[in-house]
Amino acid sequence: MDRPATWDSTKERRGLWVSIARKLVFHQLSQLHTGCIELREGDNVYHFGEVWVSGADLVAELHVKDPDCYLDILTGGSIGAAEAYMTGDWSTPDLTALVRVMVRNRDILDRMEGGLALLSRPFLTALSLLRRNTEKGARRNIAAHYDLGNDFFKRFLDPTMMYSSGIFPEKDASMEQASLHKLKTICERLQLKPGEHVIEIGTGWGGFALYAAKHYGVQVTTTTISQQQFNYAKAEIEAQGLQDQITLLSEDYRRLEGQYDKLVSIEMIEAVGAEFYPDFFATCSRLLRPGGLMVIQAITIEDQRFEQARRSVDFIKRYIFPGSCIPSTQSLCTAAMKASDMRLVAFTDFAEHYARTLNAWFQRFQLNRAEIESLGYSETFLKMWEFYLCYCEGGFAERSIGVAHFTFAKPLFR
Structure with missing residues (x-):
């Protein structure tokens, strides 16, 4: 015919x-x-x-x-x-x-x-507006990425399950060593002392809370709104017998109460959304005691490109992190200045370490690709994640995006 x-x-x-x-x-x-x-x-x-x-x-x-x-x-x-x-x-x-x-x-x-x-x-743009990080929207956005399955993330993260840039202490250091060195660096920048109480916004799979409790003798209260991460962290805390030192919550950061000596947030600010930066810093300031310290690890974009980026939807926002927004250094410092009584006392950028981190994740992802596929993920999904990991590695390698530690202090910090 x-x-x-x-x-x-x-x-x-x-x-x-x-x-x-x-x-x-x-x-x-x-x-x-x-x-x-x-x-x-x-x-x-x-x-x-x-x-x-x-x-x-x-x-x-x-x-x-x-x-x-x-x-x-x-x-x-x-x-x-x-x-x-x-x-x-x-x-x-x-x-x-x-x-x-x-x-x-x-x-x-x-x-x-x-x-x-x-x-x-x-x-x-309309899709982005539907993904605003209100309390309800934030849980939905976090679930879309972090609740893909703990077994999936295990296939490419190192044993610490840190899903954030490591800091490689040596040229030939492993990804696990880089994650542990990053945790040590954060604890040192927080100036942790035994007996202090730390609040963590964004538990992840519990890596920081477990490390700080074991190595620095501190109390840690940590919160995540990812159900999969909550379940994993709870099991790890119990398996390591740290229930008396670590309190695990499933609360939005805006609902946290109490006062703490130190505050940490590792690559969680990207999920806050620019319109909520003032709320975030006001909450952090409220949670910190006089003289307290806060360390944020944040992915950053150039100040000159921030406004354009926050208004646009790229591959990451469309397919990987709905509702996300990469902050600029200036946007965070301005929000902290206007919404809190904290001041920036230290800043360190280490973008080259994120390029290495992403490459390590990609290599492990490819090594375990068959196992990941056996978990039920489609070929299209796997190629999407390949694109995501390499897209980010290229950005960090060329310094179009960075990652930094921001250390903020309350007025009585000396």
């Missing part, structure tokens, strides 16, 4: 749009000014950026499997590129290198996020 003429016409029109999209994407790539991308379409090879033979210091490959990906990139920007990767329309032997090349050519990346990609912005 002959195909209907309308079917052929629709296919031809789509083919025309794909051809136009390809030309426009090629035009953007032709303007690469640093690094090199080798794009392969079957047996055809195209080079963009610094000439391949000149020895560009950063070279990435992009293998196009389905030309429809050009239309996805043109109409969806980085989200469209991620979706096309997730469905297998393009691949690369080194995704981090490709991300790094694009980050180095930020002007081109920004143009790709504009143009026809702007057509999807109203939908994404």
Whole structure:
């Protein structure tokens, strides 16, 4: 039976749009000014950026499997590129290198996020508004990421189950050693003393609470609104016999009561949302005794890009951390200044350690990929997580995002 003429016409029109999209994407790539991308379409090879033979210091490959990906990139920007990767329309032997090349050519990346990609912005903005971090919304957003399953996270995190940047004490240190050194560094920056009472906002899987209680003899009250994390941390606290030292809560930070000597929050501020920064710092100030110290470990974005980033929806907000917002250094310090009586007394950035951390997670993720798949996760989900880990590693490696320790003190701290 002959195909209907309308079917052929629709296919031809789509083919025309794909051809136009390809030309426009090629035009953007032709303007690469640093690094090199080798794009392969079957047996055809195209080079963009610094000439391949000149020895560009950063070279990435992009293998196009389905030309429809050009239309996805043109109409969806980085989200469209991620979706096309997730469905297998393009691949690369080194995704981090490709991300790094694009980050180095930020002007081109920004143009790709504009143009026809702007057509999807109203939908994404509306979706973002539905994911505000009210108390109810925060629980829903946290569950969407952290309740994927403890067995899933076990497959790529180190034995401490720290899901945050480590600090590598030596060049050849393991991921576990980096996590432990990070915990030691935080405890030292908090100036912990035996018998002090610490409040932790964002338990994770209990790594900090367990470490501080065992190694510094402190009391720890810690809260998480992830049910999976709560269950895991509770079991670990009981297994290690630390029930008398650690109090585990499932409370939103806004509902915490009491006063404490020290406060810690490790990469939880990204889930707060910019509109709630004042509430967060006001709560922290209320919880700290006079002379208290607070250490926040936070992923940060450049101050100059913060407002644009908070208003937009990228791959991370769309698929990984709904409701999230990466703060800038200035946005946190301004919120602390306006909403609390605390002052910043120390600041340390260690972005290079997060690039190494993400690479370690990615390598372990790939090593245990078959096991993860056996847990019931789809190929699309696995490729989404590959993209996420490499997308972030590339950002930290190129310093477009950072990670830092902010140490805040109450007025009577000496």
